[in-house]
Amino acid sequence: MQKREKLAAMGDERVLIPGLPDDVAIDCLARVPHRFHSCLRHVSRGWRDLVTARAFFQHRDRIGAAEDLIFLVQAEDEGYGGGRVASGEGGKAAESLPPVYGVTLYNATDGEWRRSPAPVPLFAQCAAAGGKLVVAGGWDPATLEPVAEVRIHDLFSGIWRRGAPMSSPRSFFAIAAAGSTLFVAGGHDGAKNALRTAEAYDVAGDQWTPLPEMAEERDECQGAVVGTGGFMAVSGYATERQGQFGETAEWYDESGGEWRKVEGVWESGGGGGVVCGDGVRVWRVEKGGVSEYDVSGKGWRKVAAAPTECMTATAAAAARGDGGEVRVLVVGKEGEEGGNGVWVMEAGSGKWRRVEMPPGFRGFVFSAAAIRL
Template sequence: MGSERQEGVLLIPGLPDEVAMDCLARVPYRFHCGLRSVCRGWRDLLGSPLFYSQRRKTGKGEALVCLVQALVPSSSAEEEEEGGAEKAGEKKKNAARAPPCYGLSIYNSTLGEWHRLSFPPASGLAVPLFAQCAAVQASGKIVLMGGWDPTSFDSVSDVYVIDLVTGRGRRGAPMTPARSFFACAVVGPLVYVAGGHDNQKNALRTAAVYDTAADEWRPLPPMADERDECQGVALAGEFWVVSGYGTDSQGRFDPAVECYDPAAGRWRKEEGLWTAGDGLGGAVVPPRSSCFVLEKLCHLYCNEDRREMREYEETERKWKVVGETPATLRSIPCVASVTGGGRLLAVGSDGEHRHSAWLMEGASRKWTQVDTPAGFAGFAYSASSILI
C-alpha cells in the first residue's frame, strides 16, 4: 500500500507507519477527501481498498446509508426575512413549477450525521428521478441506475458509479433497455436488475447483471412474467424479484416472486409469497447476515389500518408478525438494512408534510426517530447501505 511512496518517507514524521495508519483510520470518512490532498503518501493510502478493509477489521468502519432523495428548497421563512412574504410566495410558486431535483444523501448511522454527496459540474453526473441505488460492499462503490429524466419523464439508461474509496465518480456503461421502477439488488460483487417499465410504460420481463469492475452489463434470461413496480432483494445468494404487475394489469400486484439463482443460471417462481392486495402497502427489506434478527426477509406496513413488521419463515412458507412500526411514520417508507449494525433505517412521512428517519435496533425491534435536518427532509425513493 505504501510501496509507491518514496523510500524512507513516513506517513507522519516521527511515527512508525503502522501507528500513523491507525491514526488516519480513526478520522471520520467525511474528511477523507481532504486527507487525500495532503500528500502523495496519504493519497495512496486512502485510495487503497486495504485501508478501508483495515478500518472495518479494527472496528473503525462507518455504516453509511445512501439515499436517492428529493432536494428540499430553502424555507419560506428564510425568504420572507430576506424579501418579504410576497416575494417568498412567488418563489414558492416558481419552485412548484420547476422540475423536481434529486440528490444522493448519506446518513452516517455510526456517527449520527447527514451530508449530501456533491458532483463537480465537469463530471456531468446528476441523479435522475426515481433512480435505484445499490451499494457494492466488495468494491466500495455506489451505483445509481435508471429512473426518469426530470424534464421529459422518460425512462433513462444512465448509470453512475461513485467510488467511496477514491472519492471519484464516473459514468458507467448504460443499461439496455432504459427502465424505471425496477427491481435491483446486489448479490456478491454484482448488481442485478429486472422488470420495471420502458419509455412507453410497457412492463418488462428482461433482466441483466452489472459488473462494476469490468463496467459491463450482461443479459440474463427473462423472467416468466412482466413485473412493473417490483421490489428486489438479495436472499441466500439469489436475486429475488418481489410482486409487480404486467402492462395489462396496472396496479393489480402479483403475489408471486421470481428468484434468479446465479449458480444455476435460471429463474424459479414462488407462488403466493406476497399477500394478495398488499400492493405497495409495505416495504420489503433484504436480510443481512450480520444482523441478529434481520436474517430473514422483512416486510413493513405503515398505514392507518395496519402498522406491523413481519418476517418470512422460509421453512413454513408464511409471514409472521414480529413487531410494530413507529406510530409517527405515516407513509410507505424507503428502508435499508444498516450494514454491520443489526439495524434498519426507514425514511418516510412523519405526518407533518415532511420526511424523517427512524432507526430500529434488530435485537429489541425498538424504533427511535432520528434527528433529520430540514435539508434532508425530502422524499426518499431508494436506499442501500455500505460499511466503509
C-alpha cells in the same frame, strides 16, 4: 504482521507521519472519520494511496473504526412529494415543476448528513456493490421518460463517473447487489409497459449481462439479495393490472441461471411497502409492521410493529454494525401532514428510534443503500 506490512507498503515507501512507524500511523489515520477522508487524500501522495485502498477500509473494520453509511436518492425540495412550484408572472398561473433529485449521505455512526451537488434522474435507484455506489435508471427530468443511465460513485476514491448504461431504459424496477455484482429486474419502459427483462452488472468490469426473462411482468417490484447470488424480485404488477400488486416473487439463482417463483411473498393487491436485505435475511416494511422472510419457504413472520408516526415507507436499507448486529433504516411519510422521517430498527430486539433529519434534508426519498466503510 503481513497485513501491517501490506498496508504500510501503500504509503508509497515514504514516512506517513514523521516520528511514527508506518503501522502506528496507519492505525491513527484509520480512525479519522470518513467525512474527512477527502481532505486526507490531498495531504500527500502517500496518504492518498493509503486512504483510497480497499485494504485500508478492511483495516478500519478490523480495528472497529468502520462507519455505517446510508445513501439516499432524495428530492431536494422539502415535503413528501418533493415537487416544485414556479411562481406565475404577469397574472399567469403557477407552474408545477418536477423535483430535483440528488444523492444524500447519512452517516449512521456519527449522525452527519451531506448531499452530493450532482443531480441524478428522477426516481433513480441505488445499490452498493464492490465498494461503489451505483445509481441507475429513473426518469429524465426534462422529458419524464425512463433512462438507461448509470452513475458510479467510487467510495474509496470519492470520484463520480458514468458507468456503462443498462441495455434498455427502465424505471421503478427491482435492484440489489451481491458482492461486486448488481442485479436489476422488471420496472417499466417509456410506454409504461411492465417488464420481464433482467440483467446483471459487473461493477469492476463495467459490463452488463442479460439474464433470462422472469415468468411475469413486474412493474414497481422490490429487490433483495439472499445468500450467495440469490436475487429476489418481489411483487409488482403486469401492464394490464396497473397498481394491483401481486403476491408472488421470483428468485434468480445465479449458480443455476434460472428464475423460480415464490408464492405468498406479498399481500395480494397491496402496495405501500418496501423490501430490504443484508445478504442473509430479507425484511418487508409496511404500515402494518416489519416482517422477516424465512428463505427455507416458511414465508414471513412479523418481527416488529411499524413506528406509529410512519404512515408510509418509501425506502429502506439494512446495515450491519459492530458485532454483526443489523439495523434496518426506514424512510417514509411522517404523519398526516406529509413530511418525511427516518427511523432505525434494531433487528434483534425490534426496538425503534427516530433519527432527526436536519433542515434541508427532509425531501422525499425514493431509494436507499447501506455500506460499511
